[in-house]
Amino acid sequence: xxxxxxxxxxxxxxxxxxxxxxxxxxxxxxxxxxxxxxxxxxxxxxxxxxxxxxxxxxxxxxxxxxxxxxxxxxxxxxxxxxxxxxxxxxxxxxxxxxxxxxxxxxxxxxxxxxxxxxxxxxxxxxxxxxxxxxxxxxxxxxxxxxxxxxxxxxxxxxxxxxxxxxxxxxxxxxxxxxxxxxxxxxxxxxxxxxxxxxxxxxxxxxxxxxxxxxxxxxxxxxxxxxxxxxxxxxxxxxxxxxxxxxxxxxxxxxxxxxxxxxxxxxxxxxxxxxxxxxxxxxxxxxxxxxxxxxxxxxxxxxxxxxxxxxxxxxxxxxxxxxxxxxxxxxxxxxxxxxxxxxxxxxxxxxxxxxxxxxxxxxxxxxxxxxxxxxxxxxxxxxxxxxxxxxxxxxxxxxxxxxxxxxxxxxxxxxxxxxxxxxxxxxxxxxxxxxxxxxxxxxxxxxxxxxxxxxxxxxxxxxxxxxxxxxxxxxxxxxx
Ligand code: NAD
Numbered sequence: 113x114x115x116x117x118x119x120x121x122x123x124x125x126x127x128x129x130x131x132x133x134x135x136x137x138x139x140x141x142x143x144x145x146x147x148x149x150x151x152x153x154x155x156x157x158x159x160x161x162x163x164x165x166x167x168x169x170x171x172x173x174x175x176x177x178x179x180x181x182x183x184x185x186x187x188x189x190x191x192x193x194x195x196x197x198x199x200x201x202x203x204x205x206x207x208x209x210x211x212x213x214x215x216x217x218x219x220x221x222x223x224x225x226x227x228x229x230x231x232x233x234x235x236x237x238x239x240x241x242x243x244x245x246x247x248x249x250x251x252x253x254x255x256x257x258x259x260x261x262x263x264x265x266x267x268x269x270x271x272x273x274x275x276x277x278x279x280x281x282x283x284x285x286x287x288x289x290x291x292x293x294x295x296x297x298x299x300x301x302x303x304x305x306x307x308x309x310x311x312x313x314x315x316x317x318x319x320x321x322x323x324x325x326x327x328x329x330x331x332x333x334x335x336x337x338x339x340x341x342x343x344x345x346x347x348x349x350x351x352x353x354x355x356x357x358x359x360x361x362x363x364x365x366x367x368x369x370x371x372x373x374x375x376x377x378x379x380x381x382x383x384x385x386x387x388x389x390x391x392x393x394x395x396x397x398x399x400x401x402x403x404x405x406x407x408x409x410x411x412x413x414x415x416x417x418x419x420x421x422x423x424x425x426x427x428x429x430x431x432x433x434x435x436x437x438x439x440x441x442x443x444x445x446x447x448x449x450x451x452x453x454x455x456x457x458x459x460x461x462x463x464x465x466x467x468x469x470x471x472x473x474x475x476x477x478x479x480x481x482x483x484x485x486x487x488x489x490x491x492x493x494x495x496x497x498x499x500x501x502x503x504x505x506x507x508x509x510x511x512x513x514x515x516x517x518x519x520x521x522x523x524x525x526x527x528x529x530x531x532x533x534x535x536x537x538x539x540x541x542x543x544x545x546x547x548x549x550x551x552x553x554x555x556x557x558x559x560x561x562x563x564x565x566x567x568x569x570x571x572x573x574x575x576x577x578x579x580x581x582x583x584x585x586x587x588x589x590x591x
Contacts, residue, residue, distance in 0.1 A: 114145045116291070118154060118315055119298035121161035122308025128153045133288050133315065138204040138436045139425040140471035147291040150316035152324035155283070158312040159330040162254045162281040165309030170251050170279035177277050178228035180306050185221035187300040188214060195296055197427070199265055202292045204435040204472065205389045206426040216555075217269045223555050224273035227576050231278065242589040249580040251279035252356065253332035256325040258318075258346070259294075260338040261287035261438055262392045268297055270570050271335050272311055278579045280332070283312045285322055287338075289438055291315045318342060329353050333579070336360070337394075339493075340518075340564045358568040358578050361561055362493045363394040363521030365551055366514035368536065370507070371403040373526035374548070375410055381526070381550040382499065383417045387477060388552075390434045391497040392442070395522040395544070395551040395559075399483075399490050400501045401510045407503045411481045414499065415461040418477035421497075423467045436472030437496055443473035446496030450478060453489040453500060458482050463498070485513055493519070507532060511539045520562030522551050543569065 115132065117124040127148030135144045148154070169177065188195065196210035205213070236245040257271030264286055275282045286294040294313050301311060314321055322342075326334055326349035336346050337360040350357050367385070369378045385397040402410045424432035437443045443466070450464055463478030475496050483490055483500040490500050504510040514523060523542040527533050533547050543560040544553060553559045553571065560569025568578050 113143055116145055116147050116295045116315075118148060118150060118158065119295075119301070119313040120158045121312065122302070122306075124298070127151065129316075133291070133317065135202050135290070135292055137201050138438050138472050139201075139427060144202055145292055145295075147288075147295070147315035149288075150314050150321040152320070154316070155314055155321050155324040156328065156330075158283045158314045159254060159325075159328055161309035162283050162312055163330055165307055166251070166253055166279075166281040169276075169281055169307060169310050174228035174231060174277060174279070177279065178225035180304065180310075181221045181225040181273055181277060183304040184301060184306070185218040185225070187303055188218040188221070191296075191300065195265065195293065198293050198296050199290075200426050200435075202290045203261060203264060204426065204438060206432055206435055207430070209389060213263055213266050217266045220266065220269040220555050221273050224269075224277050224576065227277055227573075231576075231580075238586070240588070242591050244587045244589065246585040246587065248583040248585065249278075249577065250583050252579060252581050253280060254330055255280045255282040255579065256328070256331040256334045257282055257284040258322055258325060258334065258336045258338065259284065259286050261289035262389060262394070264290040265293045265297065267337055268294060270337070274570075274576045274579045275335070276310060278576065280579055281310045283314060283325060285314050285316060285325055288315070288317050323349060326350055326355075327352065331355050333358060335578075343566070358570075359566040360394070360559065360570055361521075361564060361566045362519060363396070363561065363565055364398045364491070364493055364517050364519035365395055365522040365524065365542075366517070367397040367400045367523075368510045368514060368525040369400060369402040369406070369410055370525070370527035370529070370532055371405045372528045373406070374528065375406060375413060377548060378410065378526040379413045379417050381524075381548075382414065383421070385524075385550040385552075386499050387418075387421055387434045387497050390437055390475070392438060392495045395553060397499070397524060397551060398494055400499055401504050401513050402501060403510070404503045404505055407501075411461055411479065411501055414501070415479045418479050418497075418499070419462040421477040423474050423477065424469055425471070434497060436469070436474045440473055442495060443475065446475055446494055446498060449489040449492065449494055450480065450498055453480050453483060453487050456487050457484070458487065458489070458500065485516060491517070507535065511536060515539075515541045518564045521565035522546065522553075524549070524551055
């Protein structure tokens, strides 16, 4: 088993901590490697390196910074297969999805590099004669990126690429569940001529390294992806220094299936959206509302499709459509919510228990009929391959059910009626709505949760500008 290190100031460095975190393959429970459980002192060292590197990095023309992003993308593309295996081994997603994650990550670096020549300021009309007002967009300084485990490799890019192209430097803390892919990322980065200190990776748990990052005065913005509870703790830590926060938190995406929908399409898309990464995706369809007239048919078809879904160890079984849940805590949460729903009157049409695969925490593809809006499974994020289904009578009721949630990340509607789709888009209070398709965002969009699903957002032009601050200059001339 390899013991890995942090990556600070352009090289792998030891930690002040003797404690180490063992990384486990969720598919079979075997240990893979270890990383340091870094101290607050390690985090400060990394932040100091990032702060020292930032002024020179920001002075470079943006197009030179973009070249560095493209070099990272090129290195990633040379290693798609080994990187995908590392992701699958520590996170449990199937290899095809891990390959998509690696390719998407490389594309994301290239996409953000394209912004180098497109970052714009403004020139404003003044009230005073002879004066010109300029609005510059400038980097914030040092960014802290704190990552979850579900798309661990891609999230490095989602934080680092916009941070770097806009002239910031960054310290990233990967999830303690999935640090191995970040080590591999550092090995690739070390092969490029990225200046030392521009990207630093510090491993550790949330309560130690994570908290130290969120509490440091050196950090200009914390870009966090993870749970609502941690987002709230990070906001509290950031409050002491009035540090800007950018939060991408949990979801509870409603999918509305109207009576006129193409049911075959709805079943296919909702199933895909629910089994991808074992249902552990923030934008997955987490609750389905189906119009009463087609409810029985829809539930029967969905149950058939879910039942036919193959679950298995993704490194062993190439036919598996999804693998294990990330860990025992994840399994207990999913199983507890399912049991609670059944006790409260729901029916498990298919699934409802642990899948009979060896070693890891696998869960059967599950459809729960007869759910009601007040059930915990309809209100809390499940993060597993489980679909609770609720009936509704008309669009008003469906929209009211969908909006009745603390979360506001993504949503979807299936209908052939353009007017119904348009009305739903106007009235559904979520950051994203998918019409007649599965939930999966584009890098040129803007992934931003409403309510407890987050503050600010990621991707596209609007996500890029989150990493900049404005500087207004008033230039008084005498002409
Ligand atoms: P988590 O909140 O448990 O952990 C995320 C990260 O925060 C980890 O690196 C952890 O070490 C760190 N952390 C924990 N406590 C901390 C603290 N007090 N201070 C600073 N850092 C701390 O989340 P998770 O279980 O890794 O990820 C799953 C969650 O992420 C789900 O809720 C999912 O919906 C959400 N998510 C959201 C998006 C999005 O784009 N909105 C994307 C992916 C995942």
